[in-house]
Amino acid sequence: MRALKWKQNTFVFSSFLYLGSCLFCLFHTRYRVLSPIEEILFVSILIQTLLSVGYWVNPFPPFSPIHIVDGIFAKINVFAFSVYILFLKPLSLFHRFSFLGLLFLAGILFYQSDYHSRQTWCCREHTFWHAFFHMVSSYGTTYAFL
Numbered sequence: 001m002r003a004l005k006w007k008q009n010t011f012v013f014s015s016f017l018y019l020g021s022c023l024f025c026l027f028h029t030r031y032r033v034l035s036p037i038e039e040i041l042f043v044s045i046l047i048q049t050l051l052s053v054g055y056w057v058n059p060f061p062p063f064s065p066i067h068i069v070d071g072i073f074a075k076i077n078v079f080a081f082s083v084y085i086l087f088l089k090p091l092s093l094f095h096r097f098s099f100l101g102l103l104f105l106a107g108i109l110f111y112q113s114d115y116h117s118r119q120t121w122c123c124r125e126h127t128f129w130h131a132f133f134h135m136v137s138s139y140g141t142t143y144a145f146l
Contacts, residue, residue, distance in 0.1 A: 010131050011052075011056035011130065011134075012056045014134035014135060015049060017135055017138040018052070018138045018141065019049055021141040021142045022049075024145055025038070025042055025142075028145055029145065040080075041081060041141075041145075044080065045077070047073065048070075048074060051070040051073055052074075054070075055070045059122060062117070062121045081143075082103060084144055085099050085144055089144065089146075095146065102137075102139065102140040105136050110129075112125075113126055113129035116129060
């Protein structure tokens with residue numbers, strides 16, 4: 001039971017990392033106004049954080065309704081942030097390519113997390129890869145607010 005609590009805390013903590021991009025947005029935009037798209041992305045990160053934390057507080061059963069909604073919302077966010085950062089946001093080529101690198105890394109991390117979760121739900125490897133995925137993807141979302 002103690003090991004499960006540690007894993008849950010890891011997932012919950014790593015889910016809260018998405019709030020870091022919100023804090024970055026608030027700090028970085030003190031002297032400028034957010035675009036309407038950035039406002040929507042900001043709210044979507046807040047919703048994603050609530051869904052993710054809400055699920056990882058009690059991650060059983062693995063495919064509960066909140067987990068399904070969290071997964072769908074996460075996929076929508078990945079698509080929306082990627083389109084905005086790569087095609088709509090005026091960023092330098094360096095920022096676009098570094099975001100692509102983060103997106104590629106996040107894909108690898110998610111694949112590893114998914115692979116290990118299918119073998120044993122909430123095993124040590126699943127916890128590690130998924131928490132690392134949360135770190136990389138939360139960093140990637142900050143590009144929308146540069």
